Amino acid sequence: MLTDAKVKTLKPQDKVYRLLDAERLYIEVRPTGKKIWRFKYTVDGKEGTISFGEYPAVTLQEARKLKDEARAKLAQGLNPSTEKKKEKLERRIKASNTFKAIAEEYAAEQMKHKSADYVERFRSCMEMDVYKEIGSMPIKEITSAHIFSIMKNTVQRISNSPRFGTGEAAANLNRRFIGLVMRYAIITSRLDNDPTYALRSVISQPEVEHARPLNPQERKALREKFKSYNGSTTVRNAGLAMLYSMLRTVEIRKLEWSYIDFDAKTITLPRSSRQAQQERVMKRNRTHVVPMSTQLHNLLLKQKIVSGDQIYVFPSPQKRNCMLSRTTLNRMLEYMGLSTVTAHDFRATASTLLNEHGYDEKWIEAQLAHADDNKTRASYNHAKYLADRRKMMQDWANMVDSW
The missing domain is CATH 1.10.443.10 (Intergrase catalytic core)
Known part of the structure; x- marks a missing residue:
């Protein structure tokens, strides 16, 4: 079996060479100096290999853990390489369905004919109050409670700067902008319900101060x-x-x-x-x-x-x-x-x-x-x-x- 000290001292040669650890896990040393962990397996009578990544980013201990996980999949009759591809695809889909990804898509696709000022207000609200709380979340996991938290935090942020007012208007603007993104996700089949609907009257705005003549x-x-x-x-x-x-x-x-x-x-x-x-x-x-x-x-x-x-x-x-x-x-x-x-x-x-x-x-x-x-x-x-x-x-x- 390999040790971390031994893996660390492996030197490149003119040709690729491999050293076995245990249970068909081995490290492949390339002439470039790269050291790649690989696992050889057999499924349905056919041999295959799967890469676990490069040393030292993936340590010996981590490589063994990944090998054990692959063996567990084999025991269920699953192909580790196929499953790895599926997981990678799922991660990509999940990343593309985050609130921020869909909001950016909405801005690019649905705001083409809006004024630059309006688009800037949308992006400013997103960057200042929204993305930091729900930007990285899958849009399907966002609830009314998440959005209510954003609204309360917006009120608090602006209340701490009296020159900008009490914050209710900004909180409700954030809710409306989030709602635009949510409804866009619905019509593009990535969401079933709009969680902003329940929050339409949760924060009341102060009465508008109408223009008045100066004394x-x-x-x-x-x-x-x-x-x-x-x-x-x-x-x-x-x-x-x-x-x-x-x-x-x-x-x-x-x-x-x-x-x-x-x-x-x-x-x-x-x-x-x-x-x-x-x-x-x-x-x-x-x-x-x-x-x-x-x-x-x-x-x-x-x-x-x-x-x-x-x-x-x-x-x-x-x-x-x-x-x-x-x-x-x-x-x-x-x-x-x-x-x-x-x-x-x-x-x-x-x-x-x-x-x-x-x-x-x-x-x-x-x-x-x-x-x-x-x-x-x-x-x-x-x-x-x-x-x-x-x-x-x-x-x-x-x-x-x-x-």
Whole structure:
């Protein structure tokens, strides 16, 4: 019988040679220096051999254990080599049916027409909260309890960082994203039931804080903070452009230079964005024309120097030709010390003050791009009110600068 010390000292020769251990287990020494454990067996009157791996990765003791397992299979009339192949295939199938493998497949196959922002949110949720708990698990073994644990841990993680809220929304977003993967596994015949179904109302979200008009003190502070802001020029300009234009945050983030006509002093938001052909920029899938005030016109001319060679007017400071992240403008306000103010409040402030100053409600609604159920009338009114809105938007910009 072999000893570990003897196996360790075996030297390669010009030709392959073999040394027997016991019960047909032997080690094969190759001219390259590799030492391979092999076991010779007979099943159904035919001889065969099976490899147990290379020494020293597989020790003498481990090789003997594998030999005993192979002999046990032979006693049951099973071929060790055939069984090894089956086990290898089962491991491969099991690896391909882990939650992470199916989630990555889902992202590649089912998110082709989603916006880059949406895909990034999905991947971020997976990496931050989901994969570390269930990523390596076979999807069939994942229960509602596993997912509930992820949701509770998400709430805890975010609760420990007060600037990001209480975490209920993020926990429910994780549940929805996990549910998308689970239902994809069902339709691809790898799962029978969706374990997220039982968790639909397990964590209640706090009531949504709707946009509100800023009070006089907040308006004054906001305008002063913009003047002294020493962060990214692009982020500052994006915030001011949103304030002057009454556009939504997503519209500012997706604004492209191709939408801007400096001669006509207009911004024309098309039916769909270059970033995501299937994702609508405007509600009701309508083109929206925004007249520019002198202040907005001048601001965009200055921004042209900063990012005129990129697709987006206000691109990410970190990634060329990528949009600002969803949270950037609100993070800017927090950095300014205005943690109670959100970018969505800009539109509510403009609507409230313009109504208070007696501007026609139809002009304000058109500027806010609020949908009209009658598409023909909506298009007509959009064009009809353009001159009126131009005057209103110049007055609005002057009002902002007066704060």
